[in-house]
Amino acid sequence: MKLSLPLLASLKRHPTYMKLIFYFVSANVLVLAVSFALLNWQSSKTLLEEIGDHSESLLANGARNTARLMEWSLEFSFSSSNDSILKVYALSDRYSDLETYEVWSRLTDIKNANPSIHSVYLINDYTNTIVDSRLGLNDAESFYDQDIIERLRDPNTADHSVLIPRTLSSPLAGQEAKEVMTIVRFYEKGSSISAFVLNVDTHDLMTLLQNNSNYANRSITVLNDRDETVYSSIPLNREQVAELRSHGSKGASGWKLFQPRKQExxxxxxxxSSIKGIQDWSFIETIPKSAILGKIAVLRNTSLILFLVLFLASLTVIVLISKRVYSPIQELISRVMRQHQAEKPGEGYSANELDYLSNVFTAQHQRIHVLTEQSRHHKTLGRERFLRDFLGDIYHSLEEIRSQFQEWGIDLPEDQLSVAIYRIDRFSEFSDTYPEKDRRLLRFAMSNIIQESLQSSRHKPQTVDMGNDHVAVVLSAPLSDEFAGKLQVSQQLIRQYLSIGTTVAWGRMLPSLTDMHEIYMETYELTQERFQFGHGTIIVKEWLADAPGELYHLPVDKERQMAQALSKGNADTVLETIRSAVARMRELPYFESKMSLIILFMDIRRLMQEHAGQPLSSSWGLTSIETQITQLETMENVASWIESLTSRTLEDIAAARGLSKNVALIEQAHRFIDERLTDPNLSATMLADHLGLSVNYFRGLYKMETNQSITDTISEKRLDCICRELIASDAAIEQIIHNFGFSSLNTFYSIFKKVYGMTPAQYRRMNRQ
Structure with a gap:
């Protein structure tokens, strides 16, 4: 008891030491306890996350590959159904045995092209027969696949004729029924059920999914967007399918734990995965949790033993470390007390050594901070505010400017001053990436890099953060290639250290200090010339021409050429015309180039609208191109955007035309025109007789489908042939005209002059030069 009293008294005199021991031990116990609890909980969770993420990746990859196989089958089905022999047979009301055999042979070739194809058949609603790739010719009433016939005759199910999951019975005894995906291509939808039908073996299609993993009791289910079962490795009833759908999100990927009814x-x-935008398939894989976590109990028991050993070792180390940590603290406190002639702990100050030391340091730090911030805040912010106002506002008095220079210690001469602006490229992306706080820090870093790289004994630049997308520099350097090179070096350093691209503009010399705002605004406008020169360039006012350029307008012959290309769907000619116009605009200053680009855009929109037959998208609005010019910043980027928009619009127009049921009829008419082009009697009446249609109906149909009259088409084709012949041969013009079906010379010369703006002889001379 006597030995313990001195020890207790010593501990009371050193409460910090006791607290160190207590805190270290408590923290150790808490960390070990929490770590064990977390590991005990996270062990199974981590394993499930790893397996879940890995399985998700495998399933997503298998889903994409399966979708590609289905898309290939879909494309193969549609391309095969376009066979003219199959079309004619499906829409004929009579046929010969030879024609039937030829159709059956083609269907057999289509089936043999891919082992995943189960069967192919052609339905003729006019003869009520079906040609099957396996059985040949069948009557529709006795055909083994009555399910598809009922679906096609029912208006409610006929609309869903692509990617139909169903069970197909076998036509032969002893063979099992097959799960198939059926693709139907109507030839006359709404008028008859004549159609091309292709059945894909679902089991073969899902081979990639079946080989994803080797877990026991694993199951795979594929559902379409109508919640129909496309494929399932185990039998599922409607309730089970609804339960899977309620847990698996449509159009998303992921994993989760769930408890099916009456199951583990x-x-x-x-x-x-999306199949050509026609259907969205959901791929669902389920794995019993017990198959994943069977061996996790061994890991938990081993971890418990390991934590107990670590606790005992840590307790010993903590006691030793606490002693070593406390001795330097006690010595530091003694030195601080002697230096500041402070009282001992317990006599007016806290008895806790650490509290006392903290109070001393906190008081000193606060005094130093207050003094430093007052001086720096007053000097730095004042200079920054003045320079920003100096550039961004108007100072009316020269004496006022000189007074401010002297007050803020700005060492700049009154002559040979100019302004350079470092403007951040791709600022819209920059704003989306960095919040305003980070943008201010990056501009501050830009200012420091510019200041350091341009600083010299002769030139003392003043950098100013002007906010938004640029930093300004007031220079006292005369115009020279050497100093322009220094601007380029600072620009490269900004890219190297901050990964920020900039465009630098250097304006003209200041006539007077009172003109600083005008020169600053003029230099900022100069940065807009990056629209012509591109990002990352240096633009010097003295190196540019002062005279403004003229606006560029698309020549009449180029506009006529583009209109003809649009009517023919010739995208290459349209894009080449745009590129040649953009190449001419690159030589213009920013304002003229921008206005010329807008004019070109409006001309293209007008011509597109004339040939589209439907309203164009909002991307073709004037507001859209003005927004793109602002955001894309350079002519190259804006031109690429216009080309991309034009290509997409032309594809949409071509697709819309291609969906018309009368395309085949128009193509047949064009072939007949090409064959009889030299016949002077070629007319709309001859064409209508050839196609078995009335003249008035055919004229209206052709005008609706092509936005052009049949007479104009014949004349246009004849003119194209005549123009090529004028250039290629030396034959007399009248003879060439008669050879290509024009019986009246006066009519031909009138049409030619109207289309080309010149006579045939002038056209021959101009194109042979």
């Missing part, structure tokens, strides 16, 4: 807990992995 499962790990569900789900992914989705």
């Amino acid at each position: 807990e499962q790990l569900m992995v789900y992914a989705s």
Whole structure:
């Protein structure tokens, strides 16, 4: 008891030491306890996350590959159904045995092209017969696949004729029924059920999914966007399908744990994939949780033993470390007390050594901070505010400017002053990436880099953060290639250290200090010339021409050429015309180039609208191109955007025309025109007789489908042939005209002059030069 009293008294005199021991031990116990609890909980969770993420990746990859196989089958079905022999047979009301055999042979070739194709058949609603790739010719009433016939005759199910999951019975005894995906191509939808039908073996299609993993009791289910079962490795009733759908999100991928009714807990992995935008398939894989976590109990027991050993070792180390940590603290406190002639702990100050030391340091730090911030805040912010106002506002008095220079210690001469602006490229992306606080820090870093790289004994630049997308520099350097090179070096350093691209503009010399605002605004406008020169360039006012350029307008012959290309769907000619116009605009200053580009855009929109037959998208609005010019910043980027928009619009127009049911009829008419082009009697009446249609109906149909009259088409084709012949041969013009079906010379010369703006002889001379 006597030995313990001195020890207790010593501990009371050193409460910090006791607290160190207590805190270290408590922290150690807490960390070990929390770590064990977390590991005990996270062990299974981490394993499930790893397996879930891996299974999700495998399932998503398998889903994409399966979707590609289905898309290939879809494309193959549609391309095969376009066979003219199959079309004619499906729409004929009579046929010969030879024609039937030829159709059957083609269907057999289509089936043999891919082992995943189960069967192919052609339905003729006019003869009520079906040609099957396996059985040949069948009557529709006795055909083994009555399910598809009923679907096609029912208006409610006929609309869903692509990617139909169903069970196909076998036509032969002893063979099992097959799960298939059926693709139907109507030839006369709404008028008859004549159609091309292709059945894909679902089991072969899902081979990639079946080989994803080797877990026991694993199951795979594929659902379409109508919640129909496309494929399932195990039998599922409607309630089970609805339960899977309620847990697997449409159009998303991921994994989760869920508890099916009357079953053990499962790990569900789900992914989705779109089939040509026609259907969205959901791929769902379930794995029993017990199959994943069977061996996790061994890891938990081993971890418990390991934590107990670590606790005992840590307790010993803590006691030793606490002693070593406390001795330097006690010595530091003694030195601080002697230096500041302070009282001992317990006599007016806290008895805790650390509290006392903290109070001393806090008081000193606060005094130093207040003094430093007052001086720096007053000097730095004042200079920054003045320079920003100096550039961005108007100072009316020269004496006022000189007074401010003297007050803020700005060492700049009154002559040979100019302004350079470092403007951040791709600022819209920059704003989306960095919040305003980070943008201010980056501009501050830009200012420091510019200041350091341009600083010299002769030139003392003043950098100013002007906000938004640029930093300004007031220079006292005369115009020279050497100093322009220094501007380029600072520009490269900004890219190297901050990964920020900039465009630098250097304006003209200041006539007077009172003109600083005008020169600053003029230099900022000069940065807009990056629209012509591109990002990352240096633009010097003295190196540019002062005279403004003229606006560029698309020549009449180029506009006529583009209109003809649009009517023919010739995208290459349209894009080449745009590129040649843009090449001419690159030589213009920013304002003229921008206005010329807008004019070109409006001309293209007008011509597109004339040939589209439907309203164009909002991307063709004037506001859209003005927004793109602002955001894309350079002519090259804006031109690429216009080309991309034009290509997409032309594809949409071509697709819309291609969907018309009368395309085949128009193509047949064009072939007949090409064959009889030299016949002077070629007319709309001859064409209508050839196609078996009335003249008035055919004229209206052709005008609706092509936006052009049949007479104009014949004349245009004849003119093209005549123009080529004028250039290629030396034959007399009248003879060439008669050879290509023009019986009246006066009519031909009138049409030629109207289209080309010149006579045939002038056209021959101009194109032979």
